[in-house]
Amino acid sequence: MSSVDSFKLGVLMLNTHFPRLPGDIGNPDSLPCEVIIQRVDAARVDNIVSSSAPEDDLQQTLLQEADALQARGIDLLVTSCGFLSCMQENLASRYKVPVIASSLVLMPFLRTVYGPAEIGVLTFDSRKLTEQHFNGWFDERICIGGIERGQELHRVISQDETELDVVQAEKDVLMAVDELRERQPNMRVLVLECTNLSPYREAIKQHTGLTVYDLMTAIDWIKSAS
Template sequence: MLATRFPRLPGDIGHPDTFDGRVVYRRVAAARVGAVVRAEGPADPLTDALVAAARELEAEGAGLIATSCGFLGVVQHTLRAAVAVPVLASALLLLPLLRAAHGPTARIGVLTFDSRALSPAHFDTAWDPDVLIEGMEQSRAFYPAIREDRPTLDAAAAEAEAALAARRLRARAGGHLDAVLLECTNLAPFAARIRQEAGAPVHDLATTVKWMATRLW
């Protein structure tokens, strides 16, 4: 988990009620939003701290490890190599599966916290140059609350902003999308509204964790 105080709503991977089973959270003190949401990825000391946290969770009996920010897809390989249990660092890792499922000409979109900072490296080996990317950096409720780590979030305003971003993404796809991937875990609580506006299935990290967990236990 990033070390943050902004509200994490049900559906967000950082809210324990999102899951049916037992969830253990480990906050990494150095993992602030500004240190993670970077085009170049986290600095080496932060990566080392994330690895240490993953190893601690494994030692406590965790059977599946995930992060709370899609920008940590850049350390997927590093985290996976550090532990013996499955690791899901980002929903962006689903992109090859969606491409295989929907076909080479499918219009697949990514909604991200900040499109200016998202780079091919954040997809690990899953980068797809044909993916459409739309960010939340224009929002006035959602983006500042997370970027500045505010203690409150106007959920209704944030949902409306997520819907607007989904409409922008659909417009960029020429009015038709085949699938939408949520890089930002904080957008997952608004998945139903995003699906409505995008007109396409929506995929996020929390639902991916739940799917994998049902196969592990």
């Protein structure tokens, strides 16, 4: 592994055009290291955000694009969509560098550290996030909420619009968190499945007082240990 100063992050990214704010993995300025983004033309929100894994042909395309990233000497491979957690094992077994397909890979660590505590997961669409996305680490103490009932952020991402009302988007996110807490008032920690939610992490922490984990958390751990 290379030193932190020369750390090179590879991002396997969906073919999207909606705004990616600072903090989003799709924004190269979100991290103080070299970020190489490999856009996968065939991968879109509508064929990745699903209750099942991507079709085999699409998975093969994603793997080929990830091969291209590895060839560029990356130190860590991540994806831009937490629903690609289904590919964690295939990706991790294929490459010599560490792989974080989704923030959901943190679940074994969180369950070990927090014991039987209630863990919340905020996702892009709670209607489509299933046990399959947790790679065997889903349990009855995990409570899932989504932003699909909001006015702005879910629509902009779903329809791949090029403009975003950031203020309303934050309201959507905080509303979704409040709804999740109403359903699970004993929740101790929150995991952000969707990489597009990371720009709102600090707002969530200030609004709720919860400890919040996301893809950026996992990246920071790998980067600081390298």
